[in-house]
Amino acid sequence: MAAALNRIEVERRGDVAATVRLGGEHDLSSADELTGRLDELIAEGRSVVVDLAPTTFVDSSILAALLEGRKRSSEAGVELTLSMPPVTAPAVRRVVEITGLGAAVPTREEPDEPPAGEGEPVR
Amino acid sequence: MSSEDLQLAVLSRAENVAVVRHAVAGLAEALDMHPAGVDDLKIIVTEACMNVVVHAYEDEAGPLEVKAVHEGDSLVVTVADHGSGFRPRADGERDSLRLGLPLIAALASQFEISGGPGHGTRVTMQMGLTEDGDAPAVQAIPDASEATEIKMPTGELVAPVLSRVISVLAARADLPVDRLSDAVLLGDAVSAGTGTGFPDGTASVAVEGEDGEVVVRVGPLLDGGAEKLRERMQLPELNGSIESLADEVGVESDGDGEHLVLRIGRASST
Secondary structure, three states: OHHHHEEEEEEEEOOOEEEEEEEEEEOHHHHHHHHHHHHHHHHOOOEEEEEOOOEEEEOHHHHHHHHHHHHHHHHHOOOEEEEOOOOOOHHHHHHHHHHOHHHHOOEEOOOOOOOOOOOOOOO | OOOOOEEEEEEOOHHHHHHHHHHHHHHHHHOOOOHHHHHHHHHHHHHHHHHHHHHHOOOOOOEEEEEEEEEOOEEEEEEEEOOOOOOOOOOOOOHHHHHHHHHHHHHOOEEEEEEEOOOEEEEEEEEEOOOOOOOOOOOOOOOOOOOEEEEEEOOOOHHHHHHHHHHHHHHHOOOOHHHHHHHHHHHHHHHHHOOOOOOOOEEEEEEEEEOOEEEEEEEEEOOOHHHHHHHHOEEHHHOEEHHHOOOEEEEEEEOOEEEEEEEEEOOOOO
């Protein structure tokens, strides 16, 4: 059941970048897995884009995992950004906006675009 | 239990939160809740259940009980446990709880937390079925004053409260020590005089302290009450009246009634 409800896909791009795509619904049951994936990529020295477009639900434990990931990426000297294109589910966008996560973690419209408010592309 | 109500009991495991979320969302959709409301409902139910999973039981899973009741134009959902109650934790607290409760507060039409040690915790949340009904539409924020406004029944408890408030605000206004003492004495005189004169027996005093000045505004008072209060506010220990302490004593009137206004600044008035 859990496999059908949510999935986390990782795409490594070159030596220094990666995209993490969240699909389905994500809550406490997948928060630790997300944290593990982010930690692994950050430890490899990769800047990470977390693509929220394919997901239909995230709760505060996922937001907390993203915040923690952002903190650890900063400490490691790499970027962690969110991708929220216009097709992102309204429920996901709403939670991100209400909690202020979008202000705490740089957000971009598409996975390959520079984050809003930041001129530098992800290296 | 009506045919439109739902009761669920699951073990407080993370994987069961999705089960509850979908069960409650299914009921909401069957009751024609508007789509954005269903989205919000899924979030608040998830957050309440997650609190149970993470915080209710020490070492093993326990009962997580959910009830959803159709009441008028709303769905009222209660998430309950039999755990140890909410406990603040300094360390090791994930950001999720800090985000979770504000999320419930932001999205539910109404919510309430009850319980305590030994009684478990119960979170009750209400969500409107119609788009207009759920709406904590933007609530008008009442005008707020810079002053600290104190309202309490007239009596002996006014003095200790007022003197502490005046002390803090006089210090914030950077009054020298002698004037700070004068301000506190003035507060005591105000307290002593506030036995009568208020329309409903509730003493009402506003205190503001900034830019080297403390302003004490007593009222609204009954007609003629400000002058009577001024007469009552004698300072026998100083053989004087409030004028010996305050830089300015005046009576002001507005739509609410009369106010006795006292100002005390850095320089002594005597």
